Structure formats: C-alpha cells, structure tokens
Amino acid sequence: NAGVTQTPKFRILKIGQSMTLQCTQDMNHNYMYWYRQDPGMGLKLIYYSVGAGITDKGEVPNGYNVSRSTTEDFPLRLELAAPSQTSVYFCASSSLRAGRAQETQYFGPGTRLLVL
Amino acid sequence: AQTVTQSQPEMSVQEAETVTLSCTYDTSESDYYLFWYKQPPSRQMILVIRQEAYKQQNATENRFSVNFQKAAKSFSLKISDSQLGDAAMYFCAYRSALLGNQFYFGTGTSLTVIP
Known part of the structure; x- marks a missing residue:
C-alpha cells in the first residue's frame, strides 16, 4: 500500500489563481481530512469527509472547496488564492471499525503552497 | 471546542x-x-503513540511512553535513550470518540537532540 499520497509537493501561485490539491488513499478508509499548518503552528482542519458524497466543514473552511466522488480521492480546491493561504497542506485518512471512528489518522507527506 | 496546549x-x-x-x-x-x-x-506526520482515555494503563511503544493523568487532563510523552533521529517537532493531539469528530492539535514542541 502506498498509504496517503498528495500532489503536488510544492506550488507557487499568484494572487487570484486557482488550483486543486490532490489526495488519494489506497487503504479503503471511510474518513478523509484536509488540514493546513501555518509556520510554527499546529494543524487546523479545513474540511473532512465521512464517505463518498459526504463532506463537512472544519475549523477554517473559508476560501476552500472539496468533493468526494470516490472513496479513494479527496481533492481540495482553492478558487481565488490569497497570501493568507500560504501554508503546508496535509491530507489524512482513517477507517471506521465496529461502529466507532478509527482513532488513528494516516497522513500524507504534505503540499507546500506559496501564494505571492 | 476542545483545546490542546503544549x-x-x-x-x-x-x-x-x-x-x-x-x-x-x-x-x-x-x-x-x-x-x-x-x-x-520532511514534514510528514508520523504517529508515535496513542492512548485511549478509558484505559488506565499508560501506553508504551519501545522507547516512547506516556504519563496519562485523566483527572488532571495531562498527557506527557517520555522519550528514553534519545537518538539523533528523534529530533523533530512533536505534536500532541486530541480526538473525541464520537463518529466523524475531528482532531485537535497543539502548537508543537521542537525537540533538539545534542550529540
């Protein structure tokens, strides 16, 4: 298993540009998450999904959109990039077991985004 | 919302x-x-150790162990026989046992290992 993969690893955007951060997991996990990590800070949840077709906002959703058409993929869309979105973005996944959310998240390697 | 403090x-x-x-x-x-x-x-987040709140016994993973004090809401990490490869940022995180609930992360502790 490759686990959780993210592309690209690094990207520079101009203000107002759009882009999609890709996230794929091959562990058949129900739950998927997008976090951002600003310098010197912990992770903040942007959006999460409990299964294909179901998404919900996290702590910092403004300026982002997500979709979950398949179990494997959970892309994050930035429509109008702003300097405040300069950050490192992590995708994560976890499974559902015996009716309880699996407590361990598996993280991707991250995407570093710079908006100038 | 829950808060985690490091x-x-x-x-x-x-x-x-x-x-x-x-x-x-x-x-x-x-x-x-x-x-x-x-x-x-490398920036990748790697799970070191986890603790279920309903378990009184402290979790241990090789050189890593925790001191979980539920009443005090304290969760410290002890690293024994520190190695150069242990140098990293360490984040403490909380997750409710409810379905679909999110993780809450602390702001991290940067650990330096001196040769």
Whole structure:
C-alpha cells in the first residue's frame, strides 16, 4: 500500500489563481481530512469527509472547496488564492471499525503552497 | 471546542538521555483518544503513540511512553535513550470518540537532540 499520497509537493501561485490539491488513499478508509499548518503552528482542519458524497466543514473552511466522488480521492480546491493561504497542506485518512471512528489518522507527506 | 496546549515551544536533550514533553488538554467528554505525532524536517506526520482515555494503563511503544493523568487532563510523552533521529517537532493531539469528530492539535514542541 502506498498509504496517503498528495500532489503536488510544492506550488507557487499568484494572487487570484486557482488550483486543486490532490489526495488519494489506497487503504479503503471511510474518513478523509484536509488540514493546513501555518509556520510554527499546529494543524487546523479545513474540511473532512465521512464517505463518498459526504463532506463537512472544519475549523477554517473559508476560501476552500472539496468533493468526494470516490472513496479513494479527496481533492481540495482553492478558487481565488490569497497570501493568507500560504501554508503546508496535509491530507489524512482513517477507517471506521465496529461502529466507532478509527482513532488513528494516516497522513500524507504534505503540499507546500506559496501564494505571492 | 476542545483545546490542546503544549507549553514548551522548544526542548533539547543529550543523546542517550531521557526527555519529557508536556501536553494538557481541555474537554468535558469522558471518552476520547490522545496522540503524539512526530514531524521531522520532511514534514510528514508520523504517529508515535496513542492512548485511549478509558484505559488506565499508560501506553508504551519501545522507547516512547506516556504519563496519562485523566483527572488532571495531562498527557506527557517520555522519550528514553534519545537518538539523533528523534529530533523533530512533536505534536500532541486530541480526538473525541464520537463518529466523524475531528482532531485537535497543539502548537508543537521542537525537540533538539545534542550529540
């Protein structure tokens, strides 16, 4: 298993540009998450999904959109990039077991985004 | 929302020595999980150890162990026989046991291992 993969690893955007951060997991996990990590800070949840077709906002959703058409993929869309979105973005996944959310998240390697 | 506090932005330890990283959290829930994640310069988040709140026994993973004090809402990480590869940012995290609930992360502790 490759686990959780993210592309690209690094990207520079101009203000107002759009882009999609890709996230794929091959562990058949129900739950998927997008976090951002600003310098010197912990992770903040942007959006999460409990299964294909179901998404919900996290702590910092403004300026982002997500979709979950398949179990494997959970892309994050930035429509109008702003300097405040300069950050490192992590995708994560976890499974559902015996009716309880699996407590361990598996993280991707991250995407570093710079908006100038 | 739950909060997770790591009061030590930076720590250092001599190689082969022991170091303890502190974490406190605030919650009104009784059923939850706690985690320590390691983030090396590669930026990838790596699970170090986890603790279920309903278990009184402290979790242990090789050189890593925790001191879980539920009443005090404290969850410290002890690294024994520190190695150069232990140098990284360490994040404490909380997750409710409820379905679909999110993780809450602390701001991290940067650990330096001195040869």
